[in-house]
Amino acid sequence: MPKSNSEKDFLEFLQEIDAYHELISLAHWDLRTKIPKKGVETRSEAIGVLSAKVHEMQTSDKMKHFIDELKHKTNDEVIQKAVEECELDYERNRKIPGAEYKEYVTLQGQAEAAWQEAREKENFQLFQPYLERLVEFNKKFANYWGYEDHIYDALLDQYEPGMTVKTLDKVFPALRDSLTELRQKVNSSKAHVDSSLVLGYFSKEQQRNFSIEVLKQMNYDFEAGRLDDTIHPFEITLNLQDVRITTRYDENDFRMAVFGIIHEGGHALYEQNINQKLARTPLATGTSMGIHESQSLFWENLIGRSNGFWQANYEKFKSFAPDFFNDLDTRQFYQAINEVKPTLIRIEADELTYALHIMVRYELEKALINGEIEVKDLPDLWNEKMVDYLGIEPANDAEGVLQDIHWSSGDFGYFPSYALGYMYAAQFYNTLNQQLEVDSIVQSGDLSPITNWLKENIHQYGKMKKPLELLQDITNESLNPAHLVNYLTEKYSRIYNF
Amino acid sequence: MPKSNSEKDFLEFLQEIDAYHELISLAHWDLRTKIPKKGVETRSEAIGVLSAKVHEMQTSDKMKHFIDELKHKTNDEVIQKAVEECELDYERNRKIPGAEYKEYVTLQGQAEAAWQEAREKENFQLFQPYLERLVEFNKKFANYWGYEDHIYDALLDQYEPGMTVKTLDKVFPALRDSLTELRQKVNSSKAHVDSSLVLGYFSKEQQRNFSIEVLKQMNYDFEAGRLDDTIHPFEITLNLQDVRITTRYDENDFRMAVFGIIHEGGHALYEQNINQKLARTPLATGTSMGIHESQSLFWENLIGRSNGFWQANYEKFKSFAPDFFNDLDTRQFYQAINEVKPTLIRIEADELTYALHIMVRYELEKALINGEIEVKDLPDLWNEKMVDYLGIEPANDAEGVLQDIHWSSGDFGYFPSYALGYMYAAQFYNTLNQQLEVDSIVQSGDLSPITNWLKENIHQYGKMKKPLELLQDITNESLNPAHLVNYLTEKYSRIYNF
Numbered sequence: 001m002p003k004s005n006s007e008k009d010f011l012e013f014l015q016e017i018d019a020y021h022e023l024i025s026l027a028h029w030d031l032r033t034k035i036p037k038k039g040v041e042t043r044s045e046a047i048g049v050l051s052a053k054v055h056e057m058q059t060s061d062k063m064k065h066f067i068d069e070l071k072h073k074t075n076d077e078v079i080q081k082a083v084e085e086c087e088l089d090y091e092r093n094r095k096i097p098g099a100e101y102k103e104y105v106t107l108q109g110q111a112e113a114a115w116q117e118a119r120e121k122e123n124f125q126l127f128q129p130y131l132e133r134l135v136e137f138n139k140k141f142a143n144y145w146g147y148e149d150h151i152y153d154a155l156l157d158q159y160e161p162g163m164t165v166k167t168l169d170k171v172f173p174a175l176r177d178s179l180t181e182l183r184q185k186v187n188s189s190k191a192h193v194d195s196s197l198v199l200g201y202f203s204k205e206q207q208r209n210f211s212i213e214v215l216k217q218m219n220y221d222f223e224a225g226r227l228d229d230t231i232h233p234f235e236i237t238l239n240l241q242d243v244r245i246t247t248r249y250d251e252n253d254f255r256m257a258v259f260g261i262i263h264e265g266g267h268a269l270y271e272q273n274i275n276q277k278l279a280r281t282p283l284a285t286g287t288s289m290g291i292h293e294s295q296s297l298f299w300e301n302l303i304g305r306s307n308g309f310w311q312a313n314y315e316k317f318k319s320f321a322p323d324f325f326n327d328l329d330t331r332q333f334y335q336a337i338n339e340v341k342p343t344l345i346r347i348e349a350d351e352l353t354y355a356l357h358i359m360v361r362y363e364l365e366k367a368l369i370n371g372e373i374e375v376k377d378l379p380d381l382w383n384e385k386m387v388d389y390l391g392i393e394p395a396n397d398a399e400g401v402l403q404d405i406h407w408s409s410g411d412f413g414y415f416p417s418y419a420l421g422y423m424y425a426a427q428f429y430n431t432l433n434q435q436l437e438v439d440s441i442v443q444s445g446d447l448s449p450i451t452n453w454l455k456e457n458i459h460q461y462g463k464m465k466k467p468l469e470l471l472q473d474i475t476n477e478s479l480n481p482a483h484l485v486n487y488l489t490e491k492y493s494r495i496y497n498f
Numbered sequence: 499m500p501k502s503n504s505e506k507d508f509l510e511f512l513q514e515i516d517a518y519h520e521l522i523s524l525a526h527w528d529l530r531t532k533i534p535k536k537g538v539e540t541r542s543e544a545i546g547v548l549s550a551k552v553h554e555m556q557t558s559d560k561m562k563h564f565i566d567e568l569k570h571k572t573n574d575e576v577i578q579k580a581v582e583e584c585e586l587d588y589e590r591n592r593k594i595p596g597a598e599y600k601e602y603v604t605l606q607g608q609a610e611a612a613w614q615e616a617r618e619k620e621n622f623q624l625f626q627p628y629l630e631r632l633v634e635f636n637k638k639f640a641n642y643w644g645y646e647d648h649i650y651d652a653l654l655d656q657y658e659p660g661m662t663v664k665t666l667d668k669v670f671p672a673l674r675d676s677l678t679e680l681r682q683k684v685n686s687s688k689a690h691v692d693s694s695l696v697l698g699y700f701s702k703e704q705q706r707n708f709s710i711e712v713l714k715q716m717n718y719d720f721e722a723g724r725l726d727d728t729i730h731p732f733e734i735t736l737n738l739q740d741v742r743i744t745t746r747y748d749e750n751d752f753r754m755a756v757f758g759i760i761h762e763g764g765h766a767l768y769e770q771n772i773n774q775k776l777a778r779t780p781l782a783t784g785t786s787m788g789i790h791e792s793q794s795l796f797w798e799n800l801i802g803r804s805n806g807f808w809q810a811n812y813e814k815f816k817s818f819a820p821d822f823f824n825d826l827d828t829r830q831f832y833q834a835i836n837e838v839k840p841t842l843i844r845i846e847a848d849e850l851t852y853a854l855h856i857m858v859r860y861e862l863e864k865a866l867i868n869g870e871i872e873v874k875d876l877p878d879l880w881n882e883k884m885v886d887y888l889g890i891e892p893a894n895d896a897e898g899v900l901q902d903i904h905w906s907s908g909d910f911g912y913f914p915s916y917a918l919g920y921m922y923a924a925q926f927y928n929t930l931n932q933q934l935e936v937d938s939i940v941q942s943g944d945l946s947p948i949t950n951w952l953k954e955n956i957h958q959y960g961k962m963k964k965p966l967e968l969l970q971d972i973t974n975e976s977l978n979p980a981h982l983v984n985y986l987t988e989k990y991s992r993i994y995n996f
Contacts, residue, residue, distance in 0.1 A: 015543075015547070016547055018544070019543065019544035019545075019546075019547035019548055020547075020548070022540065022541065022544040023521040023522070023524070023525055023544055023545075023548060024521070026521070026524060026525060026528055027521055027524060030524055030528075034724065035740060036720065036721050036722050036723055036724055036739070036740055037721050038719070038721050038722040038739035038740070039722060039736060039737055039739045039740025041739070042520065042737035042738075042739060042740070042777070042778070043520065043736070043737065043740065045513075045517065046516070046517035046520040046521055046737075047517075047521075048517075049513070049514050049517035049518075050517055050518070050521060221536070222534065223534050223535050223536050224534050224536040224537060225534055226532065226534055238537060238541070239537055239540035239541065239544075240540075241534070241536035241537045241539070241540060242533060242534055242536070242537025242540070242541065279540070280540070
């Protein structure tokens with residue numbers, strides 16, 4: 001059916017907004033990879049100017065007009081979904097009074113600077129007044145936006161549409177118990193698993209060369225992306241045919257870059273494989289933070305840290321790696337990269353303890369937003385929970401409550417996505433195993449059947465399906481933490497012989 | 499004096515426009531240095547969307563309102579000059595009917611593609627119909643814009659404000675006669691000057707490392723810029739503290755990258771040294787194409803290809819260069835890099851013949867715009883003039899009339915800037931020599947007194963002074979080609995012993 005004039009005008013308006021997004025994203029990429037330091041200040045201001053224009057367009061009467069004119073009145077499925085996305089943005093933004101929004105944006109900038117200083121000085125109190133205001137703003141916003149059961153649901157919904165406290169409060173405790181049980185088995189194991197065996201000088205260039213081989217195996221398209229250096233690695237989509245990844249290198253620990261690149265590559269595959277018919281609409285991205293994270297974790301851990309993957313790739317790896325790896329056979333290497341060792345720092349956590357770090361954060365931020373605890377009590381509560389969940393206690397706030405940037409930019413409701421991503425990944429993996437011979441594919445070194453399955457079932461849809469809808473369609477069940485527990489049990493029982 | 503509200507509003511509007519310019523420039527830089535090939539199409543569309551917005555702002559009633567309100571009514575010199583620049587843009591753009599402008603932009607795209615094909619196939623006729631239309635448009639535009647003496651003046655003025663056919667027609671023939679005379683002396687010289695002595699494998703990495711040393715000597719600020727690879731080298735200013743240069747390498751001819759980097763470095767110094775009080779206004783760039791080119795040519799040739807420079811730097815150069823340079827002493831090296839040899843291709847021309855290439859183009863485009871010749875006659879006329887001016891004849895149109903991109907994007911009036919840049923550079927150099935001990939500074943290896951002189955006299959002003967005003971202020975005379983002739987005579991008489 002040919003498009004009506006308002007459908008065409010709407011799509012053109014979306015493309016205009018998308019042009020801004022593309023150049024703003026490029027500016028962010030440049031800020032984090034290439035920019036000379038004196039250029040930062042003016043660049044940041046330029047980003048601010050254009051971002052304000054985007055905000056203006058997204059909340060304009062013109063947008064409202066399109067929403068009213070097209071919602072439920074179009075036969076074009078893409079346009080209908082795009083209208084829904086625009087309406088969500090429109091409503092979310094319009095419900096916050098302009099003056100409050102402006103004040104909040106200023107606060108975010110100040111809070112991040114304060115957080116940085118507080119972390120450097122290991123002094124939570126420098127950050128506390130900013131965090132208190134951020135929490136107050138987020139409570140207000142949540143009330144503007146509305147919710148059914150729990151105020152925190154309104155914040156969760158920004159990152160994981162449809163996810164609720166009710167679901168998380170059912171899933172997380174079950175997961176916690178299983179992980180704790182598994183950790184005890186690992187602790188009492190006599191198996192010799194020692195990650196220090198893989199540490200030692202490994203040149204950045206050779207790490208990069210090997211990682212590129214892996215990205216190609218994953219079918220990351222280098223004609224539609226590139227790999228650069230940065231300080232805090234990320235994936236960024238400029239357009240569906242320009243999806244870039246970044247990494248950093250530790251020349252004494254190859255795991256940072258190699259697994260980091262596989263992780264960002266997983267995010268990038270998701271974006272590269274979105275159906276082109278969604279291009280330049282707000283549907284042309286991952287459907288949620290959690291589903292996005294499921295893709296990166298799937299590749300990093302379920303594939304990249306699997307026995308089969310290293311059976312297929314260890315010889316190649318050794319051709320790039322320094323000589324000391326010749327003293328390790330595949331099995332020793334595989335065990336070493338999968339050592340379980342609780343850490344204070346989330347981003348250094350192993351597969352088994354990672355979700356526990358998330359639960360600490362979830363419980364604290366939920367209670368903060370709900371008014372059950374106060375910001376000033378966070379450091380002590382954090383430390384208590386770390387002992388409780390992981391059995392270790394931070395020596396200072398820098399390795400405790402101040403370690404993550406998220407709260408300093410007011411991102412409450414984001415953390416659960418990481419643990420959800422893990423659970424989604426394992427649940428997808430379970431279905432994938434029923435449909436394909438995953439082990440033999442991974443061992444073959446040609447991963448394209450897996451990439452294609454992900455593309456077919458997940459990637460192509462972009463935001464056309466909501467996260468829980470996607471999960472249901474693929475796995476025929478709702479969120480089920482048992483799949484993650486099963487995957488981890490099977491993996492670690494073999495590594496630690498229990 | 500504190501700024502009035504309309505002054506503040508005007509500056510804010512300029513900053514808004516500048517934010518667009520910054521992100522559009524970044525997108526161009528990325529297109530030419532980093533972008534993966536599949537991302538190009540959407541990126542180009544995004545640039546188009548934002549460029550149209552800039553055009554809209556520059557020709558808006560809001561802009562007109564500021565011009566009317568502030569022109570000659572402000573006491574702030576920067577604001578007054580900025581208003582004048584905005585008015586120029588406003589008038590230039592408003593005088594072209596919207597529909598014609600749109601048609602012209604489309605034509606530019608098609609013409610460039612046609613030019614590329616024509617050049618590949620060495621067939622001018624494929625390009626001819628597009629060039630005919632481009633010429634017609636430029637005639638029409640020149641008439642819309644108006645002129646006093648000669649229609650071509652209206653086009654010249656876009657790139658070199660204040661420059662006229664009257665001036666060029668006085669200066670170019672005099673220059674041509676002197677250069678021809680010099681060339682004859684070179685031709686009859688028995689001196690052994692052979693550029694092939696410096697050809698041979700020289701790794702890209704080492705060329706780059708040496709060039710970076712030179713850039714530092716020139717006081718290029720790497721904290722406010724960077725150096726990347728590209729196909730067609732350029733300098734680009736994202737903001738005054740982010741001024742980037744690019745280059746390409748020929749591993750068998752170091753001259754391409756080393757002198758290319760010094761050239762782009764000269765452009766970059768100009769921009770890095772503009773007074774910060776002009777930042778984020780239309781005054782924060784070089785005052786004209788010719789003055790800009792004077793800075794790049796000054797560094798590339800008058801410094802970079804000088805005897806003193808190599809006396810200071812040849813030992814360092816050899817520490818990066820391959821062994822065969824050990825067989826050449828400084829004098830032999832210096833002579834080799836200054837060999838005079840007419841070429842068909844402008845961008846490969848030596849210092850002595852370069853301006854002659856420009857005169858060929860100037861005379862042809864002036865006659866085209868003035869209706870004295872027709873597009874279809876260009877190839878023959880081109881070849882005749884090449885024989886006439888340089889004594890060599892192109893074997894085909896690819897190495898003749900089709901070699902430059904400029905006409906394919908309708909840039910008539912641009913070419914003279916290159917020769918003007920040379921004359922300006924020599925004229926500045928003459929004054930500089932009266933004020934500083936240039937030779938001993940260059941030989942000292944610390945070039946900062948020269949950079950500072952340029953900053954003080956030229957760079958800091960950005961567009962606050964018009965090109966001919968700048969020339970007069972610094973050199974106390976109007977454009978005088980004798981300085982270029984004197985410089986070349988002195989240099990080449992020593993190299994070729996006449």
